[in-house]
Amino acid sequence: MFVFRLDSNSGVPPYLQLVQQVRQALLLGFLQPGDRLPLIREVVESLAINPNTVAKAYRQLEHEALVAGRPGQGTFVTETPTATVSPAIYTSLRRGLKTWLHRAYTAGLDEESINGLFSTVHHEAKVEGVA
Amino acid sequence: MTTVEADHAVRTAGLDKRYRRTWALRDCTLTLPAGRVAALVGPNGAGKTTLLRLLVGLLAPTRGSVEVFGQSPATNTATALSRIGYVAQDHPLYRRFNVADLLRFGHACNLRFDRGLAERRLAALGIPLHRKAGTLSSGQQAQVALALALAKRPDLLVLDEPLASLDPLARREFLQVLMGAVAADGVTVVFSSHVIGELERVCDYLVVLNHGRIALSGDIESLLADHRLLVGPRTANNLDHTPSVIEATHADRHTTLLVRDGGIPPAPGWQPQAVGLEELVLGYLRLPAPDGTGLAAEDSEDAA
Numbered sequence: 001m002f003v004f005r006l007d008s009n010s011g012v013p014p015y016l017q018l019v020q021q022v023r024q025a026l027l028l029g030f031l032q033p034g035d036r037l038p039l040i041r042e043v044v045e046s047l048a049i050n051p052n053t054v055a056k057a058y059r060q061l062e063h064e065a066l067v068a069g070r071p072g073q074g075t076f077v078t079e080t081p082t083a084t085v086s087p088a089i090y091t092s093l094r095r096g097l098k099t100w101l102h103r104a105y106t107a108g109l110d111e112e113s114i115n116g117l118f119s120t121v122h123h124e125a126k127v128e129g130v131a
Numbered sequence: 132m133t134t135v136e137a138d139h140a141v142r143t144a145g146l147d148k149r150y151r152r153t154w155a156l157r158d159c160t161l162t163l164p165a166g167r168v169a170a171l172v173g174p175n176g177a178g179k180t181t182l183l184r185l186l187v188g189l190l191a192p193t194r195g196s197v198e199v200f201g202q203s204p205a206t207n208t209a210t211a212l213s214r215i216g217y218v219a220q221d222h223p224l225y226r227r228f229n230v231a232d233l234l235r236f237g238h239a240c241n242l243r244f245d246r247g248l249a250e251r252r253l254a255a256l257g258i259p260l261h262r263k264a265g266t267l268s269s270g271q272q273a274q275v276a277l278a279l280a281l282a283k284r285p286d287l288l289v290l291d292e293p294l295a296s297l298d299p300l301a302r303r304e305f306l307q308v309l310m311g312a313v314a315a316d317g318v319t320v321v322f323s324s325h326v327i328g329e330l331e332r333v334c335d336y337l338v339v340l341n342h343g344r345i346a347l348s349g350d351i352e353s354l355l356a357d358h359r360l361l362v363g364p365r366t367a368n369n370l371d372h373t374p375s376v377i378e379a380t381h382a383d384r385h386t387t388l389l390v391r392d393g394g395i396p397p398a399p400g401w402q403p404q405a406v407g408l409e410e411l412v413l414g415y416l417r418l419p420a421p422d423g424t425g426l427a428a429e430d431s432e433d434a435a
Contacts, residue, residue, distance in 0.1 A: 006332060011407065013352070014332050041314040048306035049332045050168050051314040 001038055002031055006047050014049060018057035026066060026077070028090065037067060037075040138200065140165040140287050140319040141186060146195035148181050155181040157343045159195070163321065163336060165286075168313060170330045171323040172412055173340035179323040180220065182340065183291050186321065187217040199287055213242040216285030216318075220292045222276035226265030230275055233264060237279050249282035252308065270301025277305065281312050288312075290322035294329070302326075306333055327409045339412055342420040351408065358411055361388040363401035378414040389414040 002025065004018055012020070025031040038046075040054045058075055061067045069075045104114050141163040148156040156178045163169050171179050184190040185197050188204030188211070197204060202211040224233060230253065238244045253260065258271050267275065273293060280288060293309075294302045310333065312318055321338075324330060330337075337354060339347040347354065358377070365386045378389040389406060406414075 008328060008332060013355075041311065044314040045307050045311040047332070048303050048310055050310060050335050052166075052168075052335050053332070 001042075002035065004038070004043055004047060006049060015053045015057040015060070018043075018054065019060050022057075022061055022066065029087070031077050033077050033079045035077045036073075037061075037077070039074055138165050139163060139198075140167070140200060141321070142198045143185075144196050146182075146185065146197060147193045148178070148185060148190065149193045154343055156185075159340075159345050161338060161345055161348055163319065163338075165200075165319050166317050167336040168310075168320045168334045169322075169336035169338055170334040171321060171338045171340060172325070172327060172330070172416075173323075173346075174416060177340045178343045179340055180291055183217075183289050183321065183323060186287075187215050187289050188212060189217075209242055213283065214286040216280035216283045216288040218276045218280050218288075218290045218293060221296060222273045222293065224264040224272055224276060227263055229261050229263050230258065230267075231260040233275065233279060234260070234282070237282060241283050243284055245282045245284055248284075249278040252278045252281070256304070256308075268301075269296050270298065270304065273297055273301065273305055274308065277308060281308075281318075284316065285318060288318050288320045290320070292323050292325070294322075294324055294326055302329070309333075327412050331408050337408075337412070339415045341416050341418065344420075346415040346418060347411075354411065355406060355408065358389060358391055358406045360404040360406050360410070361390055361401050362386075362404065363388075378417060 002022075004021055006014055006017055010017065022031065022037070031037075037058070040051055040058065043049065043054045044051045058067065058069070062069060062075075065078060067075050068078050101114070104117075109117070139162045141161065143159055143161045146156055146159040146161075147154065159178075159182065171182065173179050181190065185192060186199060186204060188207055191205040199211065200214055202208070204211055204215060225236075228236065234246050234249050237249070238246045250260065253275065256271075256274055258267065258274060264272060264275060273296070277290075277293070280290075288309075290309075293305060297305060306329075309320065313320060331351070335351055337348065337351050338345060363386060365381055365384050375391045376388050377391060380387040389410070
């Protein structure tokens, strides 16, 4: 069974944290088509979280067609997942990022300026249509 | 949450409460939709306990009205009260009763009381029924008080500072049971708390009480979407008096504004930022009292 986490200090809204965890697990193959997500009540009781938050996260995932609810049975990962990234590519991207981070810290940037730099460049890339 | 109840669980209008010469609450108008988990926050003495006691019928309003599911709790009709569960501050129990006796007592005193449900809940938590309430840890006492309140199968559950005396683990366990009950039965919850940081995962509705008045209330997500922090070069003039500016903090060279509804048009050099729940609450709590006075009744024309 898939297990959710919640970081109260991340600044990311709780429902979005749940959505992101499912997206990421799909990307990494930890969740596969046909897998059942935990019932809302199970998530609520394990995380001590508002049921409306979980319901909202599941609605968002359904809207993105990543999961589908089956009445009386629960919420399941759909048979047609969106394009997944192969583990090899993921690992390579991760390694590249690590190298980049190392360079940034060596150059004297701190966590905040790195995050700032990333958001700025990411924003620019989106504007230019790269991302 | 499959059922969407259009009805309001709580509706107050022009609610005033005075203790002798002191106003504890002034002009509180509030609606709380059913099925929500609402946090009531505010400093000590803001009137939180007074408001909660008005909701459960332990106090009668000096002026104005309180309705819970359309009925006045102050009339104390058994049917109105059977829909309301209440756990007072420090979750008081009869210390010399054992847990089974407390459940029997609850069963005898309430129109609807699901003793089996309470027993199962407490057994799942490993709380022995033969123990005297006074010998239980404060986390266990809180769980017993919660189980008693939930055994009424209330439609509205009112909790006064339920987390205050609990360690982090007991706090988490308490919230797990509470949220489980919300998921299972759709009970509407109102609880007061000082711990703003933990509210975001649990609550979807916020009521900020300050100086006996409601400073802010609404759906948490909408409130966060409606507010922004603007950081920019220091501006001297009267921003503090612009209605949409909740709080202005001035440093030597820059100014931070907490604004509502994007009321200030974005100017060059101003950076908008999302505001967190804690910052939002603190911004409203730091607002001065509306008339610049306290709550002393002699300041009011209505003083008797």
